Amino acid sequence: MPELFIGGRWTAAVDGHVREIRCPADGTLVATVDEGGPKDSAAAVAAARDAFDRGPWPGTPAADRGRLLIRVADLLERDKDAFARAESLDTGKRLVESEYDLDDIANCFRYFGSLAASGGTDRAVDTGDPAVDSRVVHEPVGVCSLITPWNYPLLQTAWKVAPALAAGNTFVLKPSELTPHTAIGLMRLLAEAGLPDGAANLVLGTGPGAGAPLTTDERVDMVSFTGGLATGRHIMAAAAPTVKKIALELGGKNPNIVFADAEFDTAVDYALMAVFLHAGQVCSAGARLLVQEKLHDAFVDELVARARRIRLGGPFDEQARSGPLISAAHREKVEAYVAAGLDEGAVLRCGGRRPDDPALGDGFYYLPTVLDDCTPGMSVVRDESFGPVLTVERFRSEDEAVALANDTFYGLTGGVWTQDSGLAQRVASRLRAGTVWINDFHPYVPQAEWGGMKQSGVGRELGPAGLAEYQEAKHIWRNTAPRPQRWFE
Numbered sequence: 299m300p301e302l303f304i305g306g307r308w309t310a311a312v313d314g315h316v317r318e319i320r321c322p323a324d325g326t327l328v329a330t331v332d333e334g335g336p337k338d339s340a341a342a343v344a345a346a347r348d349a350f351d352r353g354p355w356p357g358t359p360a361a362d363r364g365r366l367l368i369r370v371a372d373l374l375e376r377d378k379d380a381f382a383r384a385e386s387l388d389t390g391k392r393l394v395e396s397e398y399d400l401d402d403i404a405n406c407f408r409y410f411g412s413l414a415a416s417g418g419t420d421r422a423v424d425t426g427d428p429a430v431d432s433r434v435v436h437e438p439v440g441v442c443s444l445i446t447p448w449n450y451p452l453l454q455t456a457w458k459v460a461p462a463l464a465a466g467n468t469f470v471l472k473p474s475e476l477t478p479h480t481a482i483g484l485m486r487l488l489a490e491a492g493l494p495d496g497a498a499n500l501v502l503g504t505g506p507g508a509g510a511p512l513t514t515d516e517r518v519d520m521v522s523f524t525g526g527l528a529t530g531r532h533i534m535a536a537a538a539p540t541v542k543k544i545a546l547e548l549g550g551k552n553p554n555i556v557f558a559d560a561e562f563d564t565a566v567d568y569a570l571m572a573v574f575l576h577a578g579q580v581c582s583a584g585a586r587l588l589v590q591e592k593l594h595d596a597f598v599d600e601l602v603a604r605a606r607r608i609r610l611g612g613p614f615d616e617q618a619r620s621g622p623l624i625s626a627a628h629r630e631k632v633e634a635y636v637a638a639g640l641d642e643g644a645v646l647r648c649g650g651r652r653p654d655d656p657a658l659g660d661g662f663y664y665l666p667t668v669l670d671d672c673t674p675g676m677s678v679v680r681d682e683s684f685g686p687v688l689t690v691e692r693f694r695s696e697d698e699a700v701a702l703a704n705d706t707f708y709g710l711t712g713g714v715w716t717q718d719s720g721l722a723q724r725v726a727s728r729l730r731a732g733t734v735w736i737n738d739f740h741p742y743v744p745q746a747e748w749g750g751m752k753q754s755g756v757g758r759e760l761g762p763a764g765l766a767e768y769q770e771a772k773h774i775w776r777n778t779a780p781r782p783q784r785w786f787e
């Protein structure tokens with residue numbers, strides 16, 4: 299069956315191109331899928347435009363839209379095993395992690411379904427004039443281009459698709475060319491749940507080929523993108539001539555601050571998880587460890603000892619705790635950042651190379667790496683390497699910790715570890731980041747907004763603001779007793 303989904307029909311790419319999808323854990327062929335290009339994207343935009351302008355979805359009562367999304371959550375739970383397996387084969391991530399993701403994905407659909415069904419944020423406005431009936435209502439933005447990355451393929455997709463549909467939009471989804479399978483599966487479930495034809499469209503293909511037209515087409519009203527900073531800047535500029543609404547989630551270089559009084563064993567454990575989860579391919583990763591001077595040596599020694607013991611392996615290796623990087627090109631990028639860090643004076647404490655184990659030789663593995671004695675100017679500290687690479691810096695005072703933490707053009711997340719709740723709260727309020735964890739790292743819930751300050755992005759996903767991104771507020775003013783005004787007399 300062809301894999302592009304346009305106007306409610308499964309279709310092959312106009313130019314007949316296909317792409318082999320290979321598992322990053324061992325290079326085995328997962329499947330061959332259709333590879334769309336500009337003509338397919340144009341057809342998908344036309345279908346989404348038509349469905350928005352003439353189809354039933356935007357005018358469907360919000361409560362019914364909500365019910366459909368809750369049905370999608372039920373279907374995702376029904377098909378959880380197949381989705382988790384598909385996600386792991388495309389990304390190489392451990393099956394158990396894909397299973398966690400699937401729970402979060404179903405929750406995301408359930409949350410936005412409930413939010414839509416609850417009636418939303420429309421409100422009456424008191425104008426002070428009893429003859430005026432004034433209301434602010436929320437309407438869908440229109441046709442949305444949703445462009446998603448390879449690290450959490452279906453999760454990032456759900457964070458966009460669920461609120462976009464809850465608000466009554468129609469969309470064209472373009473997942474990463476490397477990880478298309480769960481997006482294909484989601485289209486099937488949306489159709490099964492009863493979404494009208496054309497409300498959801500899927501184009502597969504590369505960023506420049508299939509993605510770029512979705513950011514410039516004047517029939518598109520909004521672009522929501524998650525991915526790298528360079529691509530985000532590019533997309534923002536591409537969307538500017540037609541003044542599209544923009545939502546961007548562009549990652550981070552997130553500080554994890556450990557004060558000397560932190561609970562030692564837990565803080566070490568979480569510092570490892572913060573950075574090495576999914577081989578560091580996480581936008582919220584705690585990739586910059588800031589440790590108070592007097593704790594530094596003991597903390598880093600213990601962390602390095604435990605990092606050396608992390609077992610690497612493929613999705614179905616139950617002993618493995620971390621998997622491969624997504625591609626050969628991505629591993630080379632990570633290697634280049636580590637080499638630059640060492641050139642600039644960082645001290646390699648562990649990792650810094652590919653594993654020796656011949657069983658891992660066909661995958662894109664890279665050992666968990668700790669670089670000590672780092673300084674803020676190093677490129678490995680500044681830029682998102684998006685790999686299993688932890689940089690360590692020291693601080694003496696609270697002010698120095700905050701200054702180092704905020705010395706980044708990103709602002710997505712941050713963590714602070716201390717048993718002093720006053721200190722924790724002060725630091726949390728001074729960090730310029732969209733999410734701050736105190737004595738924790740990585741958790742999120744669909745009810746709470748997610749997004750970045752500074753160059754980590756524009757707008758918010760999840761929470762009520764995540765729905766508002768996909769809405770336009772409209773003020774309707776009704777004069778119930780109009781009389782001539784005689785303004786010009």
Ligand code: NDP
Binds near residue numbers: 504526527532
């Ligand atoms: P990109 O930002 O290039 O890709 C993200 C998505 O955008 C993909 O679907 C991609 O398509 C698409 N895309 C690329 N170029 C364009 C374009 N001109 N117009 C429209 N869509 C486009 O991520 P990469 O995979 O190249 O990763 C680069 C870096 O981005 C990583 O090393 C990491 O630092 C960061 N990153 C951040 C993520 C986050 O969660 N914030 C997630 C993933 C990466 P395709 O890939 O199919 O060509």
